[in-house]
Amino acid sequence: MRGRKEIIQQQFLNGVSAGKLRKIALAGAVAGCYAGWMDLLECDLPGIKKLRGGKVREVFDLGETLLIVATDRISAFDCVLPTAIPHKGEVLTQMSAYWFETLDFVSNHFLTANFSSFPNVLQPFKAQLAGRSMLVRKTRPLPVECVVRGYLAGSGWKDYQATGAVCGHKLPEGLLQASRLPNSIFTPAKKADTGHDENITWSQCRALLGDEFSHEVRSYSMELYEHGRAKAAAVGIIVADTKFEFGVAGDEVLLIDECLTPDSSRFWPQESCVPGGNPPSYDKQFVRDYLETLGWDKSPPAPALPQDVVEMTSQKYIEAFTKLTGRGLLTA
Numbered sequence: 465m466r467g468r469k470e471i472i473q474q475q476f477l478n479g480v481s482a483g484k485l486r487k488i489a490l491a492g493a494v495a496g497c498y499a500g501w502m503d504l505l506e507c508d509l510p511g512i513k514k515l516r517g518g519k520v521r522e523v524f525d526l527g528e529t530l531l532i533v534a535t536d537r538i539s540a541f542d543c544v545l546p547t548a549i550p551h552k553g554e555v556l557t558q559m560s561a562y563w564f565e566t567l568d569f570v571s572n573h574f575l576t577a578n579f580s581s582f583p584n585v586l587q588p589f590k591a592q593l594a595g596r597s598m599l600v601r602k603t604r605p606l607p608v609e610c611v612v613r614g615y616l617a618g619s620g621w622k623d624y625q626a627t628g629a630v631c632g633h634k635l636p637e638g639l640l641q642a643s644r645l646p647n648s649i650f651t652p653a654k655k656a657d658t659g660h661d662e663n664i665t666w667s668q669c670r671a672l673l674g675d676e677f678s679h680e681v682r683s684y685s686m687e688l689y690e691h692g693r694a695k696a697a698a699v700g701i702i703v704a705d706t707k708f709e710f711g712v713a714g715d716e717v718l719l720i721d722e723c724l725t726p727d728s729s730r731f732w733p734q735e736s737c738v739p740g741g742n743p744p745s746y747d748k749q750f751v752r753d754y755l756e757t758l759g760w761d762k763s764p765p766a767p768a769l770p771q772d773v774v775e776m777t778s779q780k781y782i783e784a785f786t787k788l789t790g791r792g793l794l795t796a
């Protein structure tokens with residue numbers, strides 16, 4: 465089993481340009497004692513108002529702006545596990561930042577992920593924040609999750625088997641699980657504060673958002689997905705589906721939240737994506753496979769993960785990041 469040091473070194477040896485790096489995890493990994501480097505399961509910043517805590521991310525209110533912190537928490541089967549995945553928060557934040565910087569044909573909320581340019585009030589929290597957090601513009605989030613599907617998976621596959629359609633999109637007969645759809649489809653869901661988001665029809669979406677916003681977020685979502693899908697496919701990662709969120713600031717609609725990460729999307733390794741099979745998750749498969757061996761009933765509390773599963777999973781997240789972005793992971 466490879467240790468964390470080797471995993472990080474491998475990423476380094478994979479051709480990451482040292483010039484691009486502010487600091488690389490190698491520095492922290494060598495002795496495991498680099499001052500600012502730690503796994504993060506909980507994030508509280510005394511004196512800074514927390515707006516909400518999600519399964520993985522924490523959102524803090526800075527007035528005009530928000531601070532979004534990605535912890536190293538991981539969820540599986542809808543439960544948050546008690547074990548941290550090293551560098552997962554950094555991967556999520558820096559992958560979103562990459563897309564926000566490159567998919568700039570849609571306006572988005574991203575301001576910076578560079579800790580040294582964060583406001584003074586945040587400077588005491590470097591160890592918790594650097595590399596895993598971003599400042600964004602505060603918006604009024606639209607109440608719809610903008611899901612785009614390019615492949616038949618999950619609830620879409622179940623829906624297709626039962627009805628021949630996915631969320632009302634009629635599809636050709638004979639498609640298999642993991643088949644690529646003839647055209648990607650937009651399948652919005654109404655955000656639920658508790659429990660699961662609920663799929664809605666296009667006309668329900670228009671009733672909720674109005675015609676103009678509905679058309680806008682649908683075409684933005686389709687375009688973003690297509691760019692992300694193509695970029696990922698070129699490096700051997702299938703983005704089977706993904707979810708975007710949008711918010712309103714003034715009279716502008718902005719892409720908000722996270723963008724094309726393994727937490728907001730279904731990533732599959734291209735080589736195992738065979739129609740008719742159930743492709744493994746690029747990032748979470750070791751975790752799922754392990755949990756399936758336990759006979760756990762998938763209700764909280766979730767079991768802890770053993771070290772080898774943690775290390776292999778961490779490596780997968782870092783691998784997805786470096787492959788997709790061509791960047792080196794910056795750590796505290």
Ligand SMILES: Nc1ncnc2c1ncn2[C@@H]1O[C@H](COP(=O)(O)OP(=O)(O)O)[C@@H](O)[C@H]1O
Binds near residue numbers: 519602
């Ligand atoms: N720019 C923004 N303005 C307002 N709210 C935002 C913005 N970006 C993200 N959010 C909100 O932050 C929240 C993130 O929390 P959540 O999705 O529960 O976290 P997780 O994905 O870790 O479970 C979402 O409700 C999202 O709508």
Ligand SMILES: [Mg+2]
Binds near residue numbers: 518
């Ligand atoms: Mg979320």
